[in-house]
Amino acid sequence: MASSALILALCALTASSLAPVKAPASTQPRNNILSVPERIAQKRQELGDRLPFTTEQIDIEEDTTTIGSLEVPSVALGTISWTPEKERTGFRPGDRLDGKVGTEEARAAVATAALEEGLTFFDTAERYSVGVGETLLADALADGAEYITREMETDVSVGEAYLADTLAAGEEWFMSAKQDTVVATKFTPTPWRRGAQSVVDACEASRKRLGVEQIDLYQIHMPDVVQPGRFFGFVECKDEEYWEGLARCVELGLVKEIGVSNYGPSLLRKCSAFMAKRGLKLASNQIHYSLLARNKGNNQATVDAANELGIKTLAYYPLAMGLLTDKGDQRTGALEHYATGGTGFIGFPFLAKNQVRVPEGGVKPLLDELRAVGAERGKTVTQVALNWIMGSGVIPIAGATTEKYVRDAAGARGWRLTADERRRLEDAADALGFEFQGTFAKRVDGKFVGYGVEEWRLD
Numbered sequence: 252m253a254s255s256a257l258i259l260a261l262c263a264l265t266a267s268s269l270a271p272v273k274a275p276a277s278t279q280p281r282n283n284i285l286s287v288p289e290r291i292a293q294k295r296q297e298l299g300d301r302l303p304f305t306t307e308q309i310d311i312e313e314d315t316t317t318i319g320s321l322e323v324p325s326v327a328l329g330t331i332s333w334t335p336e337k338e339r340t341g342f343r344p345g346d347r348l349d350g351k352v353g354t355e356e357a358r359a360a361v362a363t364a365a366l367e368e369g370l371t372f373f374d375t376a377e378r379y380s381v382g383v384g385e386t387l388l389a390d391a392l393a394d395g396a397e398y399i400t401r402e403m404e405t406d407v408s409v410g411e412a413y414l415a416d417t418l419a420a421g422e423e424w425f426m427s428a429k430q431d432t433v434v435a436t437k438f439t440p441t442p443w444r445r446g447a448q449s450v451v452d453a454c455e456a457s458r459k460r461l462g463v464e465q466i467d468l469y470q471i472h473m474p475d476v477v478q479p480g481r482f483f484g485f486v487e488c489k490d491e492e493y494w495e496g497l498a499r500c501v502e503l504g505l506v507k508e509i510g511v512s513n514y515g516p517s518l519l520r521k522c523s524a525f526m527a528k529r530g531l532k533l534a535s536n537q538i539h540y541s542l543l544a545r546n547k548g549n550n551q552a553t554v555d556a557a558n559e560l561g562i563k564t565l566a567y568y569p570l571a572m573g574l575l576t577d578k579g580d581q582r583t584g585a586l587e588h589y590a591t592g593g594t595g596f597i598g599f600p601f602l603a604k605n606q607v608r609v610p611e612g613g614v615k616p617l618l619d620e621l622r623a624v625g626a627e628r629g630k631t632v633t634q635v636a637l638n639w640i641m642g643s644g645v646i647p648i649a650g651a652t653t654e655k656y657v658r659d660a661a662g663a664r665g666w667r668l669t670a671d672e673r674r675r676l677e678d679a680a681d682a683l684g685f686e687f688q689g690t691f692a693k694r695v696d697g698k699f700v701g702y703g704v705e706e707w708r709l710d
């Protein structure tokens with residue numbers, strides 16, 4: 252009993268004194284998640300039931316859901332804003348300029364916090380962070396897990412008698428955190444990627460960058476909307492070729508589950524039927540969804556269709572890029588018109604169709620309601636906003652740019668808003684008179700593709 256109490260105290264101490272170690276830069280993931288099950292089995296054999304490692308987070312960790320055969324926490328973390336060191340790949344639109352997740356240490360701190368909080372489900376894509384996002388994530392997860400273990404192992408405040416227990420507990424923690432980690436990544440359709448084999452080849456490359464034998468969830472990032480031939484009257488939609496490739500990835504054992512992203516109800520049905528004919532199940536669809544994105548672009552209809560088909564929906568921009576957080580009404584730059592009201596452009600060219608008109612007060616009335624519900628429950632705005640999504644049966648992918656944000660997101664688990672509270676929030680959202688449509692490089696209904704912007708809808 253005394254040793255368990257000490258271990259708990261150690262965990263608390265560790266959590267409050269995080270300063271991830273510097274590890275050498277590398278483009279290859281240093282971890283090999285492949286070997287973890289064997290290592291866990293070996294460790295379990297050594298430990299027997301001597302030290303089952305428990306923390307106060309266990310209750311929250313029971314707040315999980317499923318994507319096909321995968322069991323995941325009901326909140327995921329997104330890494331789109333993780334930026335590689337400048338000297339490695341240079342800057343591109345959409346990269347962060349504030350360096351929050353632009354260093355190895357910062358990313359390791361985010362991963363460490365996530366693992367400690369039991370937020371072990373991460374979303375990335377082959378195209379994130381100028382093509383090295385998967386490697387950054389694999390490295391950060393390895394750094395985070397190693398850091399926590401090392402902190403436990405080197406804590407000199409532990410008396411001799413407890414040292415062995417602490418070492419074993421740290422090791423057990425490390426193993427289970429890594430075993431539970433689920434990573435989702437994405438294939439990007441492009442005009443030069445032709446045929447099913449292009450998906451299999453991309454999947455192999457992602458698998459290597461992630462350092463895994465099987466990718467947990469492999470998604471097609473978007474419908475095949477990039478069609479430069481359009482200007483010459485030539486449009487060639489390769490969606491079905493990509494579905495064939497996705498199916499082969501499962502059949503070859505390269506991936507555990509398959510999903511799509513930015514698919515509306517009809518495409519979702521077609522893809523689902525295609526997979527069913529092959530005896531496969533489409534497990535997920537990732538779309539823009541939040542209190543600020545329900546009605547305007549078929550978002551809720553897409554969630555409803557997915558539910559009907561038994562497909563899990565994952566929500567990106569769940570916090571509307573920070574508008575649905577405590578600081579939502581103070582957002583500046585391209586988000587300012589959403590935050591306070593006014594007319595703003597969300598993309599080029601500066602034409603009326605790229606304008607969003609937001610009534611005076613912007614998002615504030617909704618924030619007031621989020622704050623009121625949060626105050627009654629002792630929760631933050633972020634936690635209430637994420638919890639609303641969870642209550643819709645959807646997994647929010649919260650942007651993980653700082654350790655603080657990760658810990659905030661973790662508080663969305665372990666409880667649910669009541670139907671009454673949900674209605675209050677939905678009424679406040681509906682009364683705003685606008686929905687969130689993203690901004691410029693991060694528009695939700697269009698993609699900048701060099702020769703212009705290709706637009707799509709969740710049809």
Ligand SMILES: NC(=O)c1ccc[n+]([C@@H]2O[C@H](COP(=O)([O-])OP(=O)(O)OC[C@H]3O[C@@H](n4cnc5c(N)ncnc54)[C@H](OP(=O)(O)O)[C@@H]3O)[C@@H](O)[C@H]2O)c1
Pocket residue numbers: 328329330331332351374375472512513537538566567568569570571572573574576577578633648649650651652655656657659660
């Ligand atoms: N499938 C797709 O096409 C697609 C498209 C976009 C995104 N995604 C996925 O969805 C994930 C989420 O997108 P996102 O990160 O852009 O959107 P988000 O979660 O709606 O917003 C993230 C931003 O909100 C702010 N924030 C987050 N937590 C906060 C907190 N607790 N308190 C205050 N501010 C907070 C931060 O802004 P500051 O850093 O400025 O403070 C952060 O960068 C991505 O990482 C990616 O994995 C997928």
